[in-house]
Amino acid sequence: MRNDRRRFSLCRMTPVYLITTARSRDLAALPSIELAAASLFDGHVPSSIPMVISSEAELALAQTQSLLWVALADDAVVGFAHVKMLEPSVAHLEELDVHPAHGRQGLGRRLVMAVCDWAAGAGHEAVTLTTFRDPPWNMPFYASLGFVALSPDTIGATLAAIVREEARRGLDPALRVAMRRPSARHR
Numbered sequence: 001m002r003n004d005r006r007r008f009s010l011c012r013m014t015p016v017y018l019i020t021t022a023r024s025r026d027l028a029a030l031p032s033i034e035l036a037a038a039s040l041f042d043g044h045v046p047s048s049i050p051m052v053i054s055s056e057a058e059l060a061l062a063q064t065q066s067l068l069w070v071a072l073a074d075d076a077v078v079g080f081a082h083v084k085m086l087e088p089s090v091a092h093l094e095e096l097d098v099h100p101a102h103g104r105q106g107l108g109r110r111l112v113m114a115v116c117d118w119a120a121g122a123g124h125e126a127v128t129l130t131t132f133r134d135p136p137w138n139m140p141f142y143a144s145l146g147f148v149a150l151s152p153d154t155i156g157a158t159l160a161a162i163v164r165e166e167a168r169r170g171l172d173p174a175l176r177v178a179m180r181r182p183s184a185r186h187r
Helices: 002-013 024-041 056-064 107-121 139-144 156-168
Strands: 017-021 068-073 076-087 090-098 126-132 148-150 176-182
Touching: 017 107, 024 056, 024 076, 024 090, 056 068, 056 076, 068 107, 076 107, 076 156, 090 107, 090 156, 107 126, 107 139, 126 139, 126 156, 139 148, 139 176, 156 176
Parallel strands: 090 126
Antiparallel strands: 017 068, 068 076, 076 090, 126 176, 148 176
8 A cells, every 4th residue: 555655746746747838827837948948058059159948928918819839847837849930831840848857758759749640630741940050969950850951042931031030149050950841631
């Protein structure tokens, strides 16, 4: 009987994770998650790049448009995925962050797949993103989910504008990669 109690106690220590669309009460937690996740890039991104976090207004708009997903651990927000519709038929994954204390639990993968499933169900032809090329967990992670790196001459006008805006903020385009994952219907 004693062993059963210990097993029960261990199980209760593991959070129950859920991926869902964001609620308005979730918004306050997102900036601290974004900053904590950004710390993982220390040493991989030039320190001269200013830390930019998503604005409250931008996240609130995404939440009201159902373009914001959260990872919950026992109802506490520990990660999020923010989508923008920059083209009528293509969803753009603007931001993906999981708090490092909840890393390596598959939450990033589950958030990205929630976005991709939503995009396919909504009839969008693809999901795009831009990310860092060199950190060993970054571009390969997205590739493992079916995203394909695009060459600069095939990224299209919308992604090219995003890369130019990133460069204006100080991000070297050589360190970045644009990626695209076609929806299941468009493969």
